[in-house]
Amino acid sequence: MALVTTDIFKTNLIKTDKGISLFQGLNEDTFKGVLEHSTLHDYDANQTIIQQGDTPSNLYYIIEGGVRTFRANEDGDEATIRMLSNGDTCMEAVIFMGIPSPINVQSISESRILHIPANYVKNLTLKDTQFANNLLKIVTHHYKNALQQIDAMAIKSPVERVGYYFLGQHLEQGANSMDFELPFKKAIIASHLGMTPETFSRSLSQIKKMGIEIKSNKIRLEDAFALCHFCDLDIAHQCTVENKDDCPNCPINESNKF
Amino acid sequence: MALVTTDIFKTNLIKTDKGISLFQGLNEDTFKGVLEHSTLHDYDANQTIIQQGDTPSNLYYIIEGGVRTFRANEDGDEATIRMLSNGDTCMEAVIFMGIPSPINVQSISESRILHIPANYVKNLTLKDTQFANNLLKIVTHHYKNALQQIDAMAIKSPVERVGYYFLGQHLEQGANSMDFELPFKKAIIASHLGMTPETFSRSLSQIKKMGIEIKSNKIRLEDAFALCHFCDLDIAHQCTVENKDDCPNCPINESNKF
DNA sequence: CGGTTCCTTGACGCATATCAATCTGTGTGG
DNA sequence: CCACACAGATTGATATGCGTCAAGGAACCG
DSSP: OBOOOGGGHHHHTTSOTTTOOTTTTOOHHHHHHHHHTOEEEEEOTTOEEEOTTOOOOEEEEEEESOEEEEEEOTTOOEEEEEEEOTTOEESHHHHTTTSSOSSEEEESSOEEEEEEEHHHHHHHHHHOHHHHHHHHHHHHHHHHHHHHHHHHHHHOOHHHHHHHHHHHHHHHTTTTOSEEEOOSOHHHHHHHTTSOHHHHHHHHHHHHTTTEEEETTEEEESSTTTTGGGOOHHHHHTOOOTTGGGOSSOTTSGGGOO | OBOOOGGGHHHHTTSOTTTOOTTTTOOHHHHHHHHHTOEEEEEOTTOEEEOTTSOOOEEEEEEESOEEEEEEOTTOOEEEEEEEOTTOEESHHHHTTTSSOSSEEEESSOEEEEEEEHHHHHHHHHHOHHHHHHHHHHHHHHHHHHHHHHHHHHHOOHHHHHHHHHHHHHHHTTTTOSEEEOOSOHHHHHHHTTSOHHHHHHHHHHHHTTTEEEETTEEEESSTTTTGGGOOHHHHHTOOOTTGGGOSSOTTSGGGOO
């Protein structure tokens, strides 16, 4: 546990949960109030932070490190829901469910995490509409991702799921670069995509044949539209590739309709 | 389209979205304001209300009828996300995503639906913390269901998914009755559970061997704990069976640990 | 009745999980 | 600097569970 100051956020506040910040638009005093009631904790890799069934007593803000949320059954099978890194938050939704945590939270690398007490968050939500609206945006964002995960597992093949994930990473890491990296271990990504590491690996071999170079966790596209075959309306909307109109597969490009 | 009065809600306000109401705790004037800005619409069965890619312009409140939300791909494959009936709402989350709708909404029977303009909802959320908190509760509730759906498809067998769904329905329709009904057509439930109607049907044959009678859409349990084998921590928490402590499988019953 | 929609049952093939072996990279200690 | 250990990733062989396709039955409604 360590002293919490606003300094910690000097860098992190810029990139928070893919553009959506818990603290966005809050006045200075409110923000300081949050920090004063929070505590900082360090975790080793592979530590359990929250177990299914635990009472959710904090909202977690990842200052630095890697964390995943997942569900497990008695047999030890696991379904990875989210993988988080710097600036992401978790348990924001669970706090408002009013039930024991339906998910596990586990560090996947050394991590420094801010614990914000759940009660403080709930009270603030009742007093501060800006904060309530920030939470609403974050939760709906997670919900959207959950919907995509559901439809991926229900109606997409493993190769399509991997391609879709790649496309998302590609856009997130800079749509105009031909290179991006896998930010997590392959086995964890595989679990997130609802397949075994073996199937993930075999899907990679397929993808390689489609103009995509894969060396360890480094991916290089041989041409700008190599992944566009995996695009859908959701992701097309967030696509920021410069010459988007030339895309042969873009679902929002009129010329590709029907 | 028809005149909207508070009369419509005299009955419905009691049962709204499984205990969580959009209008809960709102003062009379706010509630009336919502209704004054809303319009009432009637739909036949199998009409499209919203398509993937549409701009979400309303929040929908099901006065009467049945509706489903689902995602589809170009090939016509579908993943059913939610099935709604009287008192349920949809698009509450999508409105706050700030993107084209990631889901389709379709009536599955004749329905009367209240359209509440998205802009009005968004403005109200910024002015009224009670309303914002109601929305937050509803969205987190949907998110929880989405998480369960993900883990069901990732780590449960078809039979387990059906059993889990049955258990949920059993509790929802009165935990102390031995009888309950399937509130939707089997093909739709199958899609919601990520399987084909054929597999759903074969799963039913399995379930019948486990002390559960199935006649058309009527289910009868031969003993009170027949479905407990499918229980988990999530659902155990909402279990209201009288002699719960006697349950041989209850995961929150200490004697069953390990 | 006859027609339609929904559900069930059967036969079959394929895709993905499983199990097992090998390979690759990385860090550690001699 | 090499040898070794270990984790992660890949590859291969096999089996099986679910989807697919096709036919038959059941319930509902005119």
